[in-house]
Amino acid sequence: MIIKAYLQTPSIMNSGEFISTMDDYDRYPKLPGWKYECFGGVIRATPSMHSIATTLEVTPRTSASPCDLVSPDEIPREDLVCTFIASFKDSVEFFNWTLVQVEEHANKWVNALLDGKRGRMLAISRVAVIGNSVVGAALFRDEDDIPFLDLLYVLPDWQRKGIASAMVAQAVNTLYEARIPVLTSRYDLANTSSRDWHHRFGFKDSPGWLASRHLRAYFRQELHRRTLMGDLDDAERRRLQQEIEHWSNVIISLWGDDV
Secondary structure, three states: OOEEEEEOOHHHOOOOOEEOOHHHHHHOOOOOOEEEEEEOOEEEEEEOOOEEEEEEEOOOOOOOOOOEEEOHHHOOHHHHHHHHHHHHOOOHHHOOOOHHHHHHHHHHHHHHHHOOEOEOEOOOOEEEEEOOEEEEEEEEEEEOOEEEEEEEEEOHHHOOOOHHHHHHHHHHHHHHHOOOOEEEEEEEOOOHHHHHHHHHHOOEEEOOHHHHHHHHHHHHHHHHHHHHHOOOOHHHHHHHHHHHHHHHHHHHHHHOOOO
């Protein structure tokens, strides 16, 4: 049986590797947050869309920014929408969407937030500006009397320059001065950039039951894959086994049973 590995997203695009046995399929590296299926000899990966809730303990932060940070009230809405589209159009969240669909969603989402239709937008929201151009935004809203990071985006050419962290850090410092103890957020498990940023910034995950089951299945598969590869030392085996045990315990705590 010949299986062609084919991934439908640029972030993990495979170059056309062929897999000739099911053991080779089991050896194929997989990522958490993705569902891998084989149809007609072709492996297809799609994001499983597991949203992960996260919580940040509010403490003082350094807030150096390479650009100006201003209130969204100072920025035309169309600029916020255009930057949203350019930042998200190739992201996991819009996997297999057309550009028209992304544009329609961006207009609805940003305007609903600014109009307070999805909760009161908070004054800690910030927009990153260089010259007359919007390069990013961190928009917060009230969610059950707790500040929630609703949107965080930065243009691809300006990512990894500390802009996202600067926007959120400035907001966190304002929350700290107001003695507000926590900030919440969410990210998609398949979006590794978002997941890594949340973890670096200090957010702590609170996955739900489905996401916890997915993560346990991922670590079980990874233990099996690494065993087949023959490159698993004792320390790494223990780490993977501990991950499996951890997620089993999380499932029990959420469901009352390991089902």
